Amino acid sequence: MKLEIKICRRKSMFLQEYWQSILFETEEENATVAHALRQINQTKGIVDTDGKEVELPIRFDCSCLQKKCGACAMVINGRPRLACDAALKEFVKKGQVRLEPLRKFPVVADLIVDRSILFENLKIMQTWVSGSAKVPEKHSDEAYEASRCLQCGCCLEVCPNFYAGGSFFGTAAFVPTARLLSSLPVEEQQAIRAQYKAHVYAGCGKSLACRDVCPAGIDVDHLLSSSNGIAVWRHHG
């Protein structure tokens, strides 16, 4: 399998970005974008399609390689995805795959972005347990589903309403909140309900673009409707 990998590069946040194309060849049928980047980074002296030596490493966040940690989220052929979940064979027909950093976050270098806003927003949302949040059995499915959020940021990349620093925090904030709304006793929900209304319910345009890109396949529709029910309409099931 052979294809051109076109990468949006940037040495640091203070420098201009540029595109660099590398021809990549592998025998491995199930090789992913993450694998290709790791292989390229191990190839001393590799040159790009213009014959120029590639400055290594091509920086990208990478950790579990099996869709469970969200580190390697990037824009792949225009769509936010995990690099470890993007098989090269998907792109062979086209002959090219384009890699860009997520655009809703500040770029650190190459494909690495600073996603700290995700965690800052969760602090504002007060997603924590003060007393006890033993999950009621009837809400176990919601609590489990909401616990699976990777905090990768793919959902925010496609959201028409989210921008870093804005008051709408998006799906990456509401899913973890849904975990608590499904578990906390009613009397302990006050603070989190208020934050939910201000930073989720008030700003969500219900485009649900997030639903189609979540790498974990989280049932966003269901969590949104059940969280709205609890936080806004006070349905406690």
Next chain:
Amino acid sequence: MENKNNVQNINIIGAGLAGLSAAITLAEHNIPSNLFSLQPSERAQSVLAEGGINGALNTMGEEDAPQYHREDTLRAGVYLADEEAVRGLTEEAPQIIRDLERLGVAFNTQNNEILLRNFGGQKKKRTAYARSSTGKIIMTALIDEARRYEARGLITRYPHHELVSLLLAGESEKICCGVLMRNTYTTRLRGFAGPVILAIGGMNGVFPELTTGTTSNSGDALAQMFAQGVRLGNLEMIQYHPTTIGISGKRCLVTEAARGEGGRLYVMRNGERWYFMEEKYPELKNLMPRDVVSREMYFVRQDPACGDQVYLDLTGLAEEVWRKRLPDLRAELLHYLSLDPKTDPIPVEPGIHYFMGGIDVDREHRTNIAHLYAAGECCDQYHGANRLGGNSMLGAIYGGRVAARTVAASIPELAGDQLQELFCNADLHEEIRNQYAQEASPQIILEIRDILVPAMAIVRSEQSLKSAEEKLARLLEREGLHEREKHRIYLAQAMVASAMFRRESRGAHYREDYPQRDDQFCGLTQAELTQGTDIHMQITCRSGSRQIRETS
């Protein structure tokens, strides 16, 4: 270099389960901490843990109790683990699971009581689980708990920070007075004063692409600790998980819960399926401890009458199991192998999964250096020669708690500004400050890995170990190696030396030239780099009473 400050905080390196647990425990004692990690907790290896966490909750009507958990843990570890430490672990386990339940971990339950499943090496159902993503679900709850303290200023998260070096003072008795970290976003170095808790995970980075762990763990941190005089123990004890599959760039775990729920291993023999574990081990069958299962898989594959591939047969599992207990596993197998475990046998192979050895700690999680502690997979406590499935998350959470309690208890003895003063006087050698910029070359990393793989395999011998020893010695003589590369070689040498020293077979360490257990080796193999950068290794074996018995 920025000003040296932050003397008041405890420095925790690693934000997985052990690091989070330590930070939360310190916060409960009103002690602030800095939580450093290369990636935020959400990306830690702990999120990959699948099958569950052990604790004798006794909710399944099997008359379980912590003492049985202790006995199973010690037996599976072939009596190498410290009995008193394991006693603490197993006695606190039920409370740890209850604490997690209180934080909203969505464990599988029935009639509002936590369900427990069978796991390898245990005679009773003792493993609490959240379907087949227990690590991720527990991490989510603990991260939220840490966030509560973060909002109060008791925990400061420093993601994208890499450990460069410990800051040590003292001559014969070393004191850790702080740590030098590098911000990987800005590349700036910064020193942080105060005691240090290492929670840096296992040695996956020594075996890139061949383990079930993460790529974030390069192994450099442990190699650096070793080079700075931190004593390591039981490095030869590497757990090969029996059921892994190869995916792009790594081994992917097929949880032991698959066998706990009824999965069966077989190999083709003379044209028929041979369920070898069931025949050889009629009591625990497919749920023998992992070292035993992996070794049996190795042996049946050597048998000329048998095929070369072992399969995991999950076709007999009930629909309910796939829906409620192992949903993620089925999705994973469909995704990576295009095989549906409901109908297709799964080809599996043993893969490197866990390191029982690591930084040598005492029962209170102190290392051999004052004010330096270690917890989680990076240390050598609790699991002896082989870890029980379900004990890793337990060991990480409990170890983090114990280390934090020890630090909390030692605060009065820190003698005011003593550490701060030592920190300010710490000699930040030019070479230490320079070495951060030098990544070990990928070629050297792979070369070391390829030397170690045959030597540290499931079955070992003097011959294969000697060969690795010679190759590593030659590699060390190569010109142009920088410090980080040398440190990796020292660590590899220590692993090989430990395996050579243990001339017996015990748990995960099987020597074909010494196939029997020999209780003169019933102790810890310790490795210490005693003379700066010279490769002077001291391997000792000590008994449970912690007396040094032998040196080589």
